[in-house]
Amino acid sequence: MQPFLIAPSILSADFARLGDDVDQVLAAGADVVHFDVMDNHYVPNLTFGPMLCQALRDYGIQAPIDVHLMVEPVDALVPQFAEAGASIISFHPEASRHVDRTLQLIKQHGCEAGVVLNPATPLSVLDYLMDKVDLILLMSVNPGFGGQSFIPATLQKLKQVRQLIDQSGRPIRLEVDGGVKTDNIAEIAAAGADMFVAGSAIFNSPSYRDTIDAMRAELAKVS
Numbered sequence: 633m634q635p636f637l638i639a640p641s642i643l644s645a646d647f648a649r650l651g652d653d654v655d656q657v658l659a660a661g662a663d664v665v666h667f668d669v670m671d672n673h674y675v676p677n678l679t680f681g682p683m684l685c686q687a688l689r690d691y692g693i694q695a696p697i698d699v700h701l702m703v704e705p706v707d708a709l710v711p712q713f714a715e716a717g718a719s720i721i722s723f724h725p726e727a728s729r730h731v732d733r734t735l736q737l738i739k740q741h742g743c744e745a746g747v748v749l750n751p752a753t754p755l756s757v758l759d760y761l762m763d764k765v766d767l768i769l770l771m772s773v774n775p776g777f778g779g780q781s782f783i784p785a786t787l788q789k790l791k792q793v794r795q796l797i798d799q800s801g802r803p804i805r806l807e808v809d810g811g812v813k814t815d816n817i818a819e820i821a822a823a824g825a826d827m828f829v830a831g832s833a834i835f836n837s838p839s840y841r842d843t844i845d846a847m848r849a850e851l852a853k854v855s
């Protein structure tokens with residue numbers, strides 16, 4: 633397993649003062665900025681695009697930016713996000729007509745490449761991808777909105793994907809997204825996740841530092 637990474641989702645940040653809010657959450661100990669892109673087509677919600685990613689870089693944000701594309705189609709946005717400063721770009725395989733080509737495109741543009749599985753997406757979509765992905769993101773809620781409850785069946789799925797990753801012998805990150813809180817993060821880590829997206833649990837808390845510290849204390853219990 634690789635070191636645990638905490639990735640606050642800016643979906644729950646204060647958009648009116650986003651640069652400062654992202655600065656604060658990083659200063660409080662977050663590792664990665666999780667950037668949820670929704671198009672009101674693949675998912676029934678609309679958020680933001682490459683201009684905002686560029687704006688965060690221009691503001692001085694240096695942490696990795698983990699772009700989660702909930703968009704269909706995918707490919708046209710890949711170069712735009714790479715140029716705007718994305719570090720990781722992940723997409724939903726069913727939203728791309730040519731998954732292998734999209735993965736290549738992401739890598740050609742210098743980013744790490746991830747695929748995202750919805751709660752009901754079978755693991756068979758990974759069958760010919762394990763040698764190509766840098767990250768697998770398991771959705772533990774249906775994509776589109778923050779503040780939903782963690783779907784418990786994700787734990788079993790995490791264990792299965794952890795096995796696949798270990799068998800691959802590659803340093804593939806296993807990220808989980810949706811309903812991650814201080815009181816379930818240890819169980820999620822024990823199931824095999826090593827990267828944790830948390831939006832409402834962090835941004836809606838009175839102290840980002842206290843919440844991230846509490847999450848790390850829980851993670852420290854997992855061997």
Ligand SMILES: O=C(CO)[C@H](O)[C@H](O)COP(=O)(O)O
Pocket residue numbers: 641643644666668700773774775776777778779780809810811812829830831832833
């Ligand atoms: O991708 C997402 C929704 O599609 C969000 O990142 C996710 O739901 C995180 O929010 P929360 O931690 O509040 O559940």
